[in-house]
Amino acid sequence: MTLRTRSREAKGPLDYARNWPLRIWIALVLVFLYAPLACLVAFSFNESRRNIVWTGFTFDWYGTVFGDDELITAFVNSLTIAALSTLASVVLGALVAVALWRFRFPFKPVFDGLVALPIVVPEICMGVSMLVFFSRVVPWPTDLPWPLDLGAIVIAHISFSFPFVAVIVRARLASFNRELEEAAKDLGAGEFRAFIDVLVPHMRPALIAGALLAFTLSLDDFVITFFTSGPDTVTFPVKVYSMVRFSVTPEVNAASTLLMAVTVVLTLIGLKMQGKDVAKMGNG
Amino acid sequence: MTAKTLIRIEGLTKRFGDFVAVDDVSLEIGEGEFFALLGPSGCGKTTLLRMLAGLEMPSEGRILIDGADMSRVPPNKRPVNMVFQSYAVFPHMSVKDNVAYGLKVDGVPAKQREARVYDALALVKLEDFAERKPDQLSGGQRQRVALARALVKRPKVLLLDEPLSALDAKLREAMRFELAQIQDKVGVTFVMVTHDQDEALAMAGRCALMQKGVLQQVATPSDLYEYPNNRFVADFIGSINLFEGRLAVDEPDHAVIQCPALDTPIYVDHGVTGASGATVWAGIRPEKIDMVPRHGEARPDRDGASAGHNLAAGQIRNSAYLGSETVYEVALAGGTIVKVLRSNTRRYEERGFDDGDAVWLSWHARSPVVLLS
Numbered sequence: 087m088t089l090r091t092r093s094r095e096a097k098g099p100l101d102y103a104r105n106w107p108l109r110i111w112i113a114l115v116l117v118f119l120y121a122p123l124a125c126l127v128a129f130s131f132n133e134s135r136r137n138i139v140w141t142g143f144t145f146d147w148y149g150t151v152f153g154d155d156e157l158i159t160a161f162v163n164s165l166t167i168a169a170l171s172t173l174a175s176v177v178l179g180a181l182v183a184v185a186l187w188r189f190r191f192p193f194k195p196v197f198d199g200l201v202a203l204p205i206v207v208p209e210i211c212m213g214v215s216m217l218v219f220f221s222r223v224v225p226w227p228t229d230l231p232w233p234l235d236l237g238a239i240v241i242a243h244i245s246f247s248f249p250f251v252a253v254i255v256r257a258r259l260a261s262f263n264r265e266l267e268e269a270a271k272d273l274g275a276g277e278f279r280a281f282i283d284v285l286v287p288h289m290r291p292a293l294i295a296g297a298l299l300a301f302t303l304s305l306d307d308f309v310i311t312f313f314t315s316g317p318d319t320v321t322f323p324v325k326v327y328s329m330v331r332f333s334v335t336p337e338v339n340a341a342s343t344l345l346m347a348v349t350v351v352l353t354l355i356g357l358k359m360q361g362k363d364v365a366k367m368g369n370g
Numbered sequence: 371m372t373a374k375t376l377i378r379i380e381g382l383t384k385r386f387g388d389f390v391a392v393d394d395v396s397l398e399i400g401e402g403e404f405f406a407l408l409g410p411s412g413c414g415k416t417t418l419l420r421m422l423a424g425l426e427m428p429s430e431g432r433i434l435i436d437g438a439d440m441s442r443v444p445p446n447k448r449p450v451n452m453v454f455q456s457y458a459v460f461p462h463m464s465v466k467d468n469v470a471y472g473l474k475v476d477g478v479p480a481k482q483r484e485a486r487v488y489d490a491l492a493l494v495k496l497e498d499f500a501e502r503k504p505d506q507l508s509g510g511q512r513q514r515v516a517l518a519r520a521l522v523k524r525p526k527v528l529l530l531d532e533p534l535s536a537l538d539a540k541l542r543e544a545m546r547f548e549l550a551q552i553q554d555k556v557g558v559t560f561v562m563v564t565h566d567q568d569e570a571l572a573m574a575g576r577c578a579l580m581q582k583g584v585l586q587q588v589a590t591p592s593d594l595y596e597y598p599n600n601r602f603v604a605d606f607i608g609s610i611n612l613f614e615g616r617l618a619v620d621e622p623d624h625a626v627i628q629c630p631a632l633d634t635p636i637y638v639d640h641g642v643t644g645a646s647g648a649t650v651w652a653g654i655r656p657e658k659i660d661m662v663p664r665h666g667e668a669r670p671d672r673d674g675a676s677a678g679h680n681l682a683a684g685q686i687r688n689s690a691y692l693g694s695e696t697v698y699e700v701a702l703a704g705g706t707i708v709k710v711l712r713s714n715t716r717r718y719e720e721r722g723f724d725d726g727d728a729v730w731l732s733w734h735a736r737s738p739v740v741l742l743s
Contacts, residue, residue: 268425269458269516271445273472273523283471287462 123346130339147340157341160325165348166233167311167321168304171243175300176293178244179251184285186252187259202253204246213313216242220314228316235319242314243304250303251296258292291360298356302349376401376559377422377527382431384417384583391417393583394431399576404553404560406574410606411565414583419529419563423452436526446475451520452529455536457512459504465491465515466500472523490522493552510541517549521556528553530562534569546572567607571595579603600743601651610653611708612741620646625740626679627652631706637679639735642742651741656697656711658737664728680738682731684708686723698723700731 102108133142151157182201186194204212216238220226226238262285270280286293308323315324322345329338377399384392392414399405407415420426422433424445433440440448451472460468469490473483491497494514504512513533520528533549534542550573553560564570570577571591578588579602587599598604601612613636615629620642627636627650636652662670664683684700687707691714698710708731712722723729 263456263458265454265456265458266460268423268445269452269454269460269519270471270475272423272425272450272452273519274446274475275471276444276446279475284460287460 126339127343127346130336130343132336132339135335147336148344150337151340151344154337156320157322157325157329157337160320160322161341161345163233163236163319164305164322167236167239167243168301170233170236170240171247171304172297172300174240174244175248175251176297179248179296179300180255180289180293182248182252183255183259183289184281187256201249204249205253209246209307209309212242212246213310216245216310217313228318235316239311239314239319239321242310243307246307246310247300247303250299251293254296254299255289255292258289262288294356294360298353301352305345305349374401375399376403376436377561378432378434379418380432380434382418382421382433383429384414384421384426385429390583392421392428395580395583395585396431397578397585397588399559399561402557402559404550404573404575405562406570406577407561407563407580408567408570408577408606409565409580409586413580415563415565415580416531417583418580419452419531419561422527422561423450423529424448425452449526450529451523451525451527452531453513453516453520453533455531455533457509457516457536459507459512459515459519461504463504464500465496465502465504465507468504468515469519469522472519476523486522487518490518493521493555494518509536510545513537513545517552521552521558525558527559527561530560532564533562534564535566542569549573571607579606581606596739598653598739598741601653601741604653604739604741608655609709610655611659613652613654613706615650615652617642617646617648617650617740624735627738627740631702631704632682633703634679634681636738637735638738638740642740648742652738653741654733654738656709657713658733659708659710660732661698661700661710661712661723662730662732663723664730670730670732680733680735682708684729684731686725686727686729689723689725696722700729702731 097104103112129140130147131143131145132140133144133146134140186198186201191197220238220242228235230237266284266288267280270284271277275283306323307321308327311321312324312327315321320328322341326338326341329335375398377397379395379397379399382392382395382397383390395414395418407418409415417426421428424440424443424447428441431441435449440450460471463471466487469487470483473486478486488497488500491500494517496511496514496518499507499511504515507515513536530549534545537545546569549560562570562574571594574591576588576590577594579586579594581602587594587603589597594603595607598607604610604612613627613629613631615627615632615636617625618628618635619626622641624640625638625642627638629636629652638652642650669681682702684702686698687701688699690697693714695711695713698712700708700710702708710731
């Protein structure tokens with residue numbers, strides 16, 4: 087009833103969703119964005135070895151994925167690298183953000199620019215430079231036990247993820263009321279205590295967002311990882327790439343679907359944590 | 371000053387680059403006093419307060435609290451707590467945790483802490499809100515949290531930075547009385563910064579008026595109003611009509627000032643210790659000016675001082691009805707505008723004055739203040 091009365095009402099100036107051409111436009115955008123992903127997921131359930139014709143429904147390919155030791159190792163490697171580099175990027179990025187927000191020091195604009203550089207430098211350049219760095223300047227030993235052998239990749243991932251964290255945290259810090267920190271000190275807290283008790287809680291939503299971004303960036307990364315990984319340190323994207331070189335089997339689809347699921351779930355968790363925080367931190 | 375001196379400020383100066391925010395201020399504040407730092411925005415009063423709190427370090431001079439030199443002591447080591455202008459209530463902590471924070475940092479045992487927190491919350495009447503988060507409180511309640519949080523630490527001095535500026539008019543008035551009451555109850559020395567003269571006059575025992583970093587006058591509210599030191603003070607506190615003139619007669623028991631803006635000289639019933647012939651300013655408060663209708667040229671009879679003084683003919687230019695009183699702007703013959711304030715003591719009073727009416731303005735010989743600068 088309410089719906090019908092509403093639809094008879096005159097269209098408001100901002101009721102874009104009731105505008106036919108715009109509705110079609112939105113539908114097209116969604117199709118272009120999600121149709122390829124939907125196909126990928128759908129064909130992971132395809133019985134046929136070939137990814138072209140639908141022959142029947144099966145879970146077999148997921149079985150194959152879990153039976154493929156190399157793929158599982160690559161997957162575990164990817165998650166480990168992502169976890170380690172996220173941890174380091176969040177700490178480093180937050181500290182960089184606080185330093186840039188709080189202090190004045192010589193060459194601050196230069197430092198500011200250099201920190202953002204990994205965001206804009208083409209990935210391929212980063213990759214090549216990392217390759218040169220780890221093979222010539224600081225060769226990373228290859229015979230280390232797991233997970234130390236992932237060190238080179240982790241360092242490479244930190245170097246391109248922490249600037250993103252820094253940018254996000256710094257934006258959040260702009261809304262910080264300095265009087266909160268002064269109040270903490272006035273009430274008896276030293277520098278460090280005030281930082282932990284007041285500044286960190288304020289940064290929390292940004293830290294979560296930054297962590298989420300760092301994690302997905304690391305999990306996804308192919309180009310830079312490709313240049314820094316060795317035969318024993320294969321990550322998931324690199325492994326998938328090598329599998330695709332022979333043929334795109336539904337096994338690749340199934341593995342990709344799993345990766346997508348992991349990423350989506352993590353993002354949802356992160357957004358949920360952040361949403362609560364943002365609502366709470368609304369006024370300060 | 372009644373009690374012993376608690377805060378002694380000696381030649382305090384604060385410079386930010388070339389800008390002098392606080393310029394050689396010396397001041398003493400007694401124990402248990404309610405002291406107000408008053409001044410227009412940017413006069414340095416907040417900087418002075420922040421130096422008391424330890425949030426700014428002085429460029430020169432000393433601050434002694436209870437005899438101990440605090441000039442270089444960091445804020446967390448001072449027997450001083452502050453209520454910030456934004457209240458600065460920690461948004462991620464409940465009311466109770468906010469109030470307990472200072473005690474927790476100090477390592478007060480949990481049991482004692484609990485009792486003190488509830489005492490403090492009772493003092494500001496927030497017992498029922500202990501578990502709330504700050505975003506579930508009104509502005510007034512948040513201020514109470516800030517107040518309880520500072521007082522729970524039993525400071526020697528409580529600093530308040532524009533405590534009432536963020537509240538709406540009604541609440542502000544109620545809070546004025548309540549703050550004064552709380553101060554009475556806890557007996558802590560309060561130092562308040564405000565740009566609102568009403569606030570300072572209503573609450574403080576003594577006020578310091580600052581301008582451009584310089585202390586202009588330190589006095590009780592009534593002295594500040596009735597006996598200002600200079601034109602800035604006279605003009606800042608309340609409103610005043612200032613007439614520039616020349617000191618024509620200066621005897622121990624009276625003085626006469628010739629003002630070009632007025633038809634008759636101003637007669638004052640006390641002597642002025644200024645060089646005869648010097649330029650002085652006579653200030654007369656709007657409520658101390660008498661206004662009667664003017665018909666023809668006949669001058670009204672005046673009691674007291676000699677006739678031919680303290681009288682001016684004018685015409686009402688404008689009036690502003692403010693409910694309890696009306697402010698008239700009266701234009702004198704020379705064009706000078708004089709403000710006159712009449713209380714509306716009766717409703718539907720036989721019509722007072724209308725714009726355009728011709729009036730006589732007069733005042734008592736005791737009313738003008740003579741200012742030398």
